[in-house]
Amino acid sequence: MRSLDIAATGMIAQQRNVEVVSNNLANMNTTAFTRRRTEFHDLLYQNLRRVGSTSSNAGTVVPSGVQLGLGVKLAAVYRIHEQGNLTATDNTFDLAVQGKGLFEITLPTGEAAYSRDGTFQLNANGEIVTHDGYPLQPGITVPDNAVDVTINAAGEVLVKIEGQVNLSNVGQIQLTTFPNEPGLEAIGDNLYLETPASGNPTSGNPADTDFGSILQGFLETSNVNAVEEISNLISAQRAYEMNSKVIQTSDEMMGTLNQLR
Amino acid sequence: MNALEIASRGMMAQQVNVEIVANNLANMNTTAYVRRSAEFQDLVYNNISRPDTSGSKAGALVPGGIQAGHGVRVAGITLNNEQGSLKATGNPFDLAVQGGGYFEISLPSGDPAYTRDGTFQLNAAGELVTHDGYPLSQGIVVPAGTSDVTINLTGEVWVKIAGQVDLANVGQIQLFSFINPAALEAQGNNMFTATTGSGEASPGVPGGAGYGSIQQGYVESSNINPIREVASMVAAQRAYEMNSKVVKAADEMLAPSK
Numbered sequence: 001m002r003s004l005d006i007a008a009t010g011m012i013a014q015q016r017n018v019e020v021v022s023n024n025l026a027n028m029n030t031t032a033f034t035r036r037r038t039e040f041h042d043l044l045y046q047n048l049r050r051v052g053s054t055s056s057n058a059g060t061v062v063p064s065g066v067q068l069g070l071g072v073k074l075a076a077v078y079r080i081h082e083q084g085n086l087t088a089t090d091n092t093f094d095l096a097v098q099g100k101g102l103f104e105i106t107l108p109t110g111e112a113a114y115s116r117d118g119t120f121q122l123n124a125n126g127e128i129v130t131h132d133g134y135p136l137q138p139g140i141t142v143p144d145n146a147v148d149v150t151i152n153a154a155g156e157v158l159v160k161i162e163g164q165v166n167l168s169n170v171g172q173i174q175l176t177t178f179p180n181e182p183g184l185e186a187i188g189d190n191l192y193l194e195t196p197a198s199g200n201p202t203s204g205n206p207a208d209t210d211f212g213s214i215l216q217g218f219l220e221t222s223n224v225n226a227v228e229e230i231s232n233l234i235s236a237q238r239a240y241e242m243n244s245k246v247i248q249t250s251d252e253m254m255g256t257l258n259q260l261r
Numbered sequence: 262m263n264a265l266e267i268a269s270r271g272m273m274a275q276q277v278n279v280e281i282v283a284n285n286l287a288n289m290n291t292t293a294y295v296r297r298s299a300e301f302q303d304l305v306y307n308n309i310s311r312p313d314t315s316g317s318k319a320g321a322l323v324p325g326g327i328q329a330g331h332g333v334r335v336a337g338i339t340l341n342n343e344q345g346s347l348k349a350t351g352n353p354f355d356l357a358v359q360g361g362g363y364f365e366i367s368l369p370s371g372d373p374a375y376t377r378d379g380t381f382q383l384n385a386a387g388e389l390v391t392h393d394g395y396p397l398s399q400g401i402v403v404p405a406g407t408s409d410v411t412i413n414l415t416g417e418v419w420v421k422i423a424g425q426v427d428l429a430n431v432g433q434i435q436l437f438s439f440i441n442p443a444a445l446e447a448q449g450n451n452m453f454t455a456t457t458g459s460g461e462a463s464p465g466v467p468g469g470a471g472y473g474s475i476q477q478g479y480v481e482s483s484n485i486n487p488i489r490e491v492a493s494m495v496a497a498q499r500a501y502e503m504n505s506k507v508v509k510a511a512d513e514m515l516a517p518s519k
């Protein structure tokens with residue numbers, strides 16, 4: 001009874017669908033979260049009668065054959081890197097990227113991670129760090145006698161030091177781009193790692209050609225669309241139920257078979 | 262006792278029917294999946310009394326004769342290539358075909374495969390590839406430094422390269438059509454290959470005569486209609502049960518002779 005196994009692949013696939021939707025909805029208010037979409041592919045086919053084979057010596061061809069499909073599989077869960085909305089926070093170290101590019105963060109292991117979540121803070125040494133205390137790369141230190149910090153669209157960090165007339169430039173924030181951003185590996189904490197699929201990172205100054213610009217006092221919201229997610233959730237649940245009906249039917253058919261003797 | 266054999270063939274055929282429904286429902290949310298349906302044929306006949314033999318000297322013909330059937334078999338499973346509905350995703354590399362035609366994918370073996378699943382992505386070299394990393398056969402490469410990609414209805418890929426005023430055309434996506442797309446051989450992974458029955462693939466520009474247009478930011482949903490599937494599942498189950506009754510009756514008829 002293949003239909004039991006086939007319907008089971010369908011139920012498993014729809015369960016994954018609901019899991020992806022629930023993760024999207026759970027991260028609706030996560031800074032710079034990119035929504036995920038599930039992509040399903042059909043599984044392999046059993047050729048009971050091969051399509052295109054000749055059905056007689058006169059050269060007549062079987063027009064459609066008997067190809068029995070064996071279910072469905074989850075082919076990919078891919079991220080859709082659309083720009084999220086910007087929301088004003090007025091916090092000095094909340095930075096949003098408008099356009100392409102990710103911030104580079106140095107993990108405690110020394111490895112580079114990338115993020116579009118620009119909610120930075122200062123640590124005890126005045127360094128710009130993430131909420132986990134991981135420093136921005138290249139490292140920028142704000143002197144402790146600074147009264148005001150301005151970060152402009154090009155990523156220059158300008159500080160007003162008490163008693164000085166001119167602002168002084170204490171660093172340059174850089175952005176990193178990849179040939180294929182959806183190919184980055186998500187490791188949680190709004191961080192991504194480089195993979196062979198993402199391609200090599202290219203660093204540059206914000207607002208240069210090919211790089212987005214920095215907006216101080218803003219954050220990028222997630223690009224989750226609640227309406228789309230809810231409609232996906234409904235269709236996944238109904239598909240799950242219909243597959244369970246197939247299992248029930250297969251079970252009843254086997255019951256019929258058992259009653260024969 | 263032919264009835265046993267005949268009814269068991271009927272049960273097997275209805276089992277295949279349910280398996281097809283199971284596969285259709287399992288692929289309800291599979292991109293560009295087309296629904297399958299079973300074609301049944303009657304098996305050979307035993308001529309106990311051939312129709313049109315003469316019943317008498319006067320040349321009176323037997324009007325119906327006696328032809329005893331031997332059951333049923335699955336003759337074909339056909340693809341019903343109706344357009345599925347389009348669903349917006351907002352991803353620039355999700356392409357749906359509205360109308361006829363398939364994308365051509367280069368398999369690792371170098372052979373072409375055809376698909377209507379246009380959920381492409383870029384690889385590390387900027388090439389347009391499927392979720393398995395197989396490239397589109399036209400080899401479209403989105404150059405580094407691209408800030409925006411627009412793919413129009415006729416399959417032209419326009420990119421906005423930072424620092425340049427005009428959009429640059431980096432390639433033309435082609436579609437491929439078949440004389441009989443219902444005879445394509447399904448390979449799984451949403452891909453098909455050409456067969457003798459389908460005929461050769463003929464390339465064309467999207468939007469041209471006989472070819473659909475490309476819709477960027479959309480995917481084609483499967484064309485499964487749940488009502489039809491559930492109805493045919495109910496019918497198949499009942500037919501299965503009725504055939505089982507025949508098996509039971511045949512068994513009971515045999516019983517005294519045991």
